[in-house]
Amino acid sequence: MRVIVWLDEGTWPACVDAARAHAPAASEVVLLHVSGPGVAGLAHGAFAGLLGRAGSEPDPEGRLVELGRASAAELLDAAEARLGRACTRLERAGRVEREVVAAAEGADLLILARDGDRSRLGPHSLGKAVRFAVDHAPCPVLLVWPEGAPDLTTMPPPPPHHH
Amino acid sequence: MPAAGVVVATGAISLDHARAEVEQLGPVVGFLAAVLVLAHFCDVEGLFQACGAWTARWSGGRPARLLTAVFALASVITAVLSLDATVVLLTPVVFATAARSGVRAKPHVYACTHLSNTASLLLPVSNLTNLLAFAASGLSFTRFAALMVLPWLVAIGAEYLVFRWFFARDLSTAAPGARDTGEPPRLPLFALVTVGCTLAGFVLASAVGIDPAWAACAGALALAGRALVRRRATPVTVVKAAAPAFLAFVLALGVVVRAVVDNGLADALGRVLPGGTGLPALLGVAALAAVLANLINNLPAVLVLLPLVAPTGPGAVLAVLLGVNIGPNLTYAGSLATLLWRRIVHQHDHGVDLREFTRLGLLAVPTALGAAVVALWGALQVVGS
Numbered sequence: 213m214r215v216i217v218w219l220d221e222g223t224w225p226a227c228v229d230a231a232r233a234h235a236p237a238a239s240e241v242v243l244l245h246v247s248g249p250g251v252a253g254l255a256h257g258a259f260a261g262l263l264g265r266a267g268s269e270p271d272p273e274g275r276l277v278e279l280g281r282a283s284a285a286e287l288l289d290a291a292e293a294r295l296g297r298a299c300t301r302l303e304r305a306g307r308v309e310r311e312v313v314a315a316a317e318g319a320d321l322l323i324l325a326r327d328g329d330r331s332r333l334g335p336h337s338l339g340k341a342v343r344f345a346v347d348h349a350p351c352p353v354l355l356v357w358p359e360g361a362p363d364l365t366t367m368p369p370p371p372p373h374h375h
Numbered sequence: 376m377p378a379a380g381v382v383v384a385t386g387a388i389s390l391d392h393a394r395a396e397v398e399q400l401g402p403v404v405g406f407l408a409a410v411l412v413l414a415h416f417c418d419v420e421g422l423f424q425a426c427g428a429w430t431a432r433w434s435g436g437r438p439a440r441l442l443t444a445v446f447a448l449a450s451v452i453t454a455v456l457s458l459d460a461t462v463v464l465l466t467p468v469v470f471a472t473a474a475r476s477g478v479r480a481k482p483h484v485y486a487c488t489h490l491s492n493t494a495s496l497l498l499p500v501s502n503l504t505n506l507l508a509f510a511a512s513g514l515s516f517t518r519f520a521a522l523m524v525l526p527w528l529v530a531i532g533a534e535y536l537v538f539r540w541f542f543a544r545d546l547s548t549a550a551p552g553a554r555d556t557g558e559p560p561r562l563p564l565f566a567l568v569t570v571g572c573t574l575a576g577f578v579l580a581s582a583v584g585i586d587p588a589w590a591a592c593a594g595a596l597a598l599a600g601r602a603l604v605r606r607r608a609t610p611v612t613v614v615k616a617a618a619p620a621f622l623a624f625v626l627a628l629g630v631v632v633r634a635v636v637d638n639g640l641a642d643a644l645g646r647v648l649p650g651g652t653g654l655p656a657l658l659g660v661a662a663l664a665a666v667l668a669n670l671i672n673n674l675p676a677v678l679v680l681l682p683l684v685a686p687t688g689p690g691a692v693l694a695v696l697l698g699v700n701i702g703p704n705l706t707y708a709g710s711l712a713t714l715l716w717r718r719i720v721h722q723h724d725h726g727v728d729l730r731e732f733t734r735l736g737l738l739a740v741p742t743a744l745g746a747a748v749v750a751l752w753g754a755l756q757v758v759g760s
Contacts, residue, residue: 221480221548222477222479245391251470253727254484255487257488257732260713263675264621267620277464306726307726331547337563356724374667
């Protein structure tokens with residue numbers, strides 16, 4: 213059995229804990245981190261807006277990519293330590309939600325955490341990337357609440373009946 | 376630069392006008408060089424690293440608190456050491472700080488890019504556009520700052536509210552038990568004292584009627600001199616820090632824009648530019664400047680608009696600055712011209728969500744710009760132009 217655990221900044225500990233609780237001892241656990249290019253691209257855009265500086269000052273994009281790689285490695289280190297068992301590390305770069313779906317191909321379980329508004333039960337608790345991954349996952353999915361689920365009273369009242 | 380040669384050679388601009396433009400821009404370029412050197416050696420002294428460590432400690436891994444700290448830091452760095460310092464030197468430090476704190480970096484990096492524009496209103500040194508307008512406005516350094524402090528604060532406040540709302544989800548996400556923020560940073564005392572003295576020098580110089588560029592020059596020499604003595608720099612790295620190619624570019628751009636203005640753009644824009652210094656006129660000028668900045672980038676925009684608004688008085692000049700400084704947050708890479716140029720030249724996908732970028736810009740720019748113009752109008756009533 214192959215279990216993919218998608219780790220994202222901010223919510224990853226809950227996914228590791230879910231893997232500890234639900235991945236069978238004999239399964240292969242894969243810790244996955246995907247670096248999106250967006251944040252470094254923001255810095256690049258700001259630099260490109262500074263007319264005439266290309267060549268005179270360094271584009272911060274390269275530095276951000278480098279720092280992102282280092283912080284992804286640190287995140288995987290921390291996750292590996294928290295998991296406390298043998299696992300495989302997988303680092304990918306690209307469009308985050310698509311990379312996650314691609315990595316889940318042939319897996320038996322994908323573990324991921326809600327990344328939206330977690331103050332109430334409902335569809336808004338899934339952000340764009342997790343929504344895409346849940347909708348397109350080619351395998352069973354275990355979707356966890358990073359800070360524990362809110363209680364049932366946060367659910368909106370049922371719509372009125374129309375007859 | 377070749378374009379500047381072409382416009383002179385073809386007679387699109389007379390040699391006298393070209394020379395006058397270069398003579399007018401010369402002191403501005405000198406001032407700019409001093410500020411670039413100052414910022415570079417503040418980085419060498421470890422100022423930006425220390426700032427990153429302080430914000431990490433103060434925020435304690437709470438994303439909303441980190442955003443507040445990044446707003447304060449990026450606003451001060453941009454105002455004092457210019458927007459280049461925020462984009463090139465501070466952004467990587469903020470990214471690393473967010474990552475180390477277990478916080479999503481996106482809102483904080485966005486904050487750096489937006490504030491490098493919005494927070495560059497306060498001082499003539501904050502943005503090259505300001506230096507150009509400062510030379511044309513006839514204002515003293517302190518009067519410029521006195522008129523701009525309220526618009527600066529109001530614009531930053533407006534951005535902050537928009538960010539807290541726009542990134543509410545990202546700001547609610549932090550890994551519990553974020554890693555230790557490390558040793559307390561060494562205080563870069565020499566850099567802080569030099570920057571403080573340079574700021575005091577600006578005030579003093581304008582009080583006694585000396586060009587404040589000399590204060591920037593003294594600060595830059597102090598920091599560069601120390602780096603040279605400690606062998607952390609060579610004369611070559613000092614010259615490189617002043618970005619000579621960029622300085623030459625500014626002069627050449629001035630000549631090209633002058634040629635375009637001489638050849639009819641002045642008349643065309645003069646017709647749509649509102650006159651007077653009432654609140655509606657200031658709003659109109661700022662909006663036009665923002666639109667122009669988004670089309671052709673803010674440096675050409677300010678060079679085009681300055682000769683047209685300078686006769687109206689400092690109020691209109693400062694309204695142009697609000698437009699060209701806050702406006703670029705609307706378009707990725709600052710303007711459509713840059714965006715198209717880069718699309719054509721580099722077929723390179725940077726993976727930025729342009730819809731998200733533009734949605735944030737559509738919220739933040741009109742809010743910050745509108746509020747800042749009203750604040751400028753108020754400041755003009757209180758301080759007087």
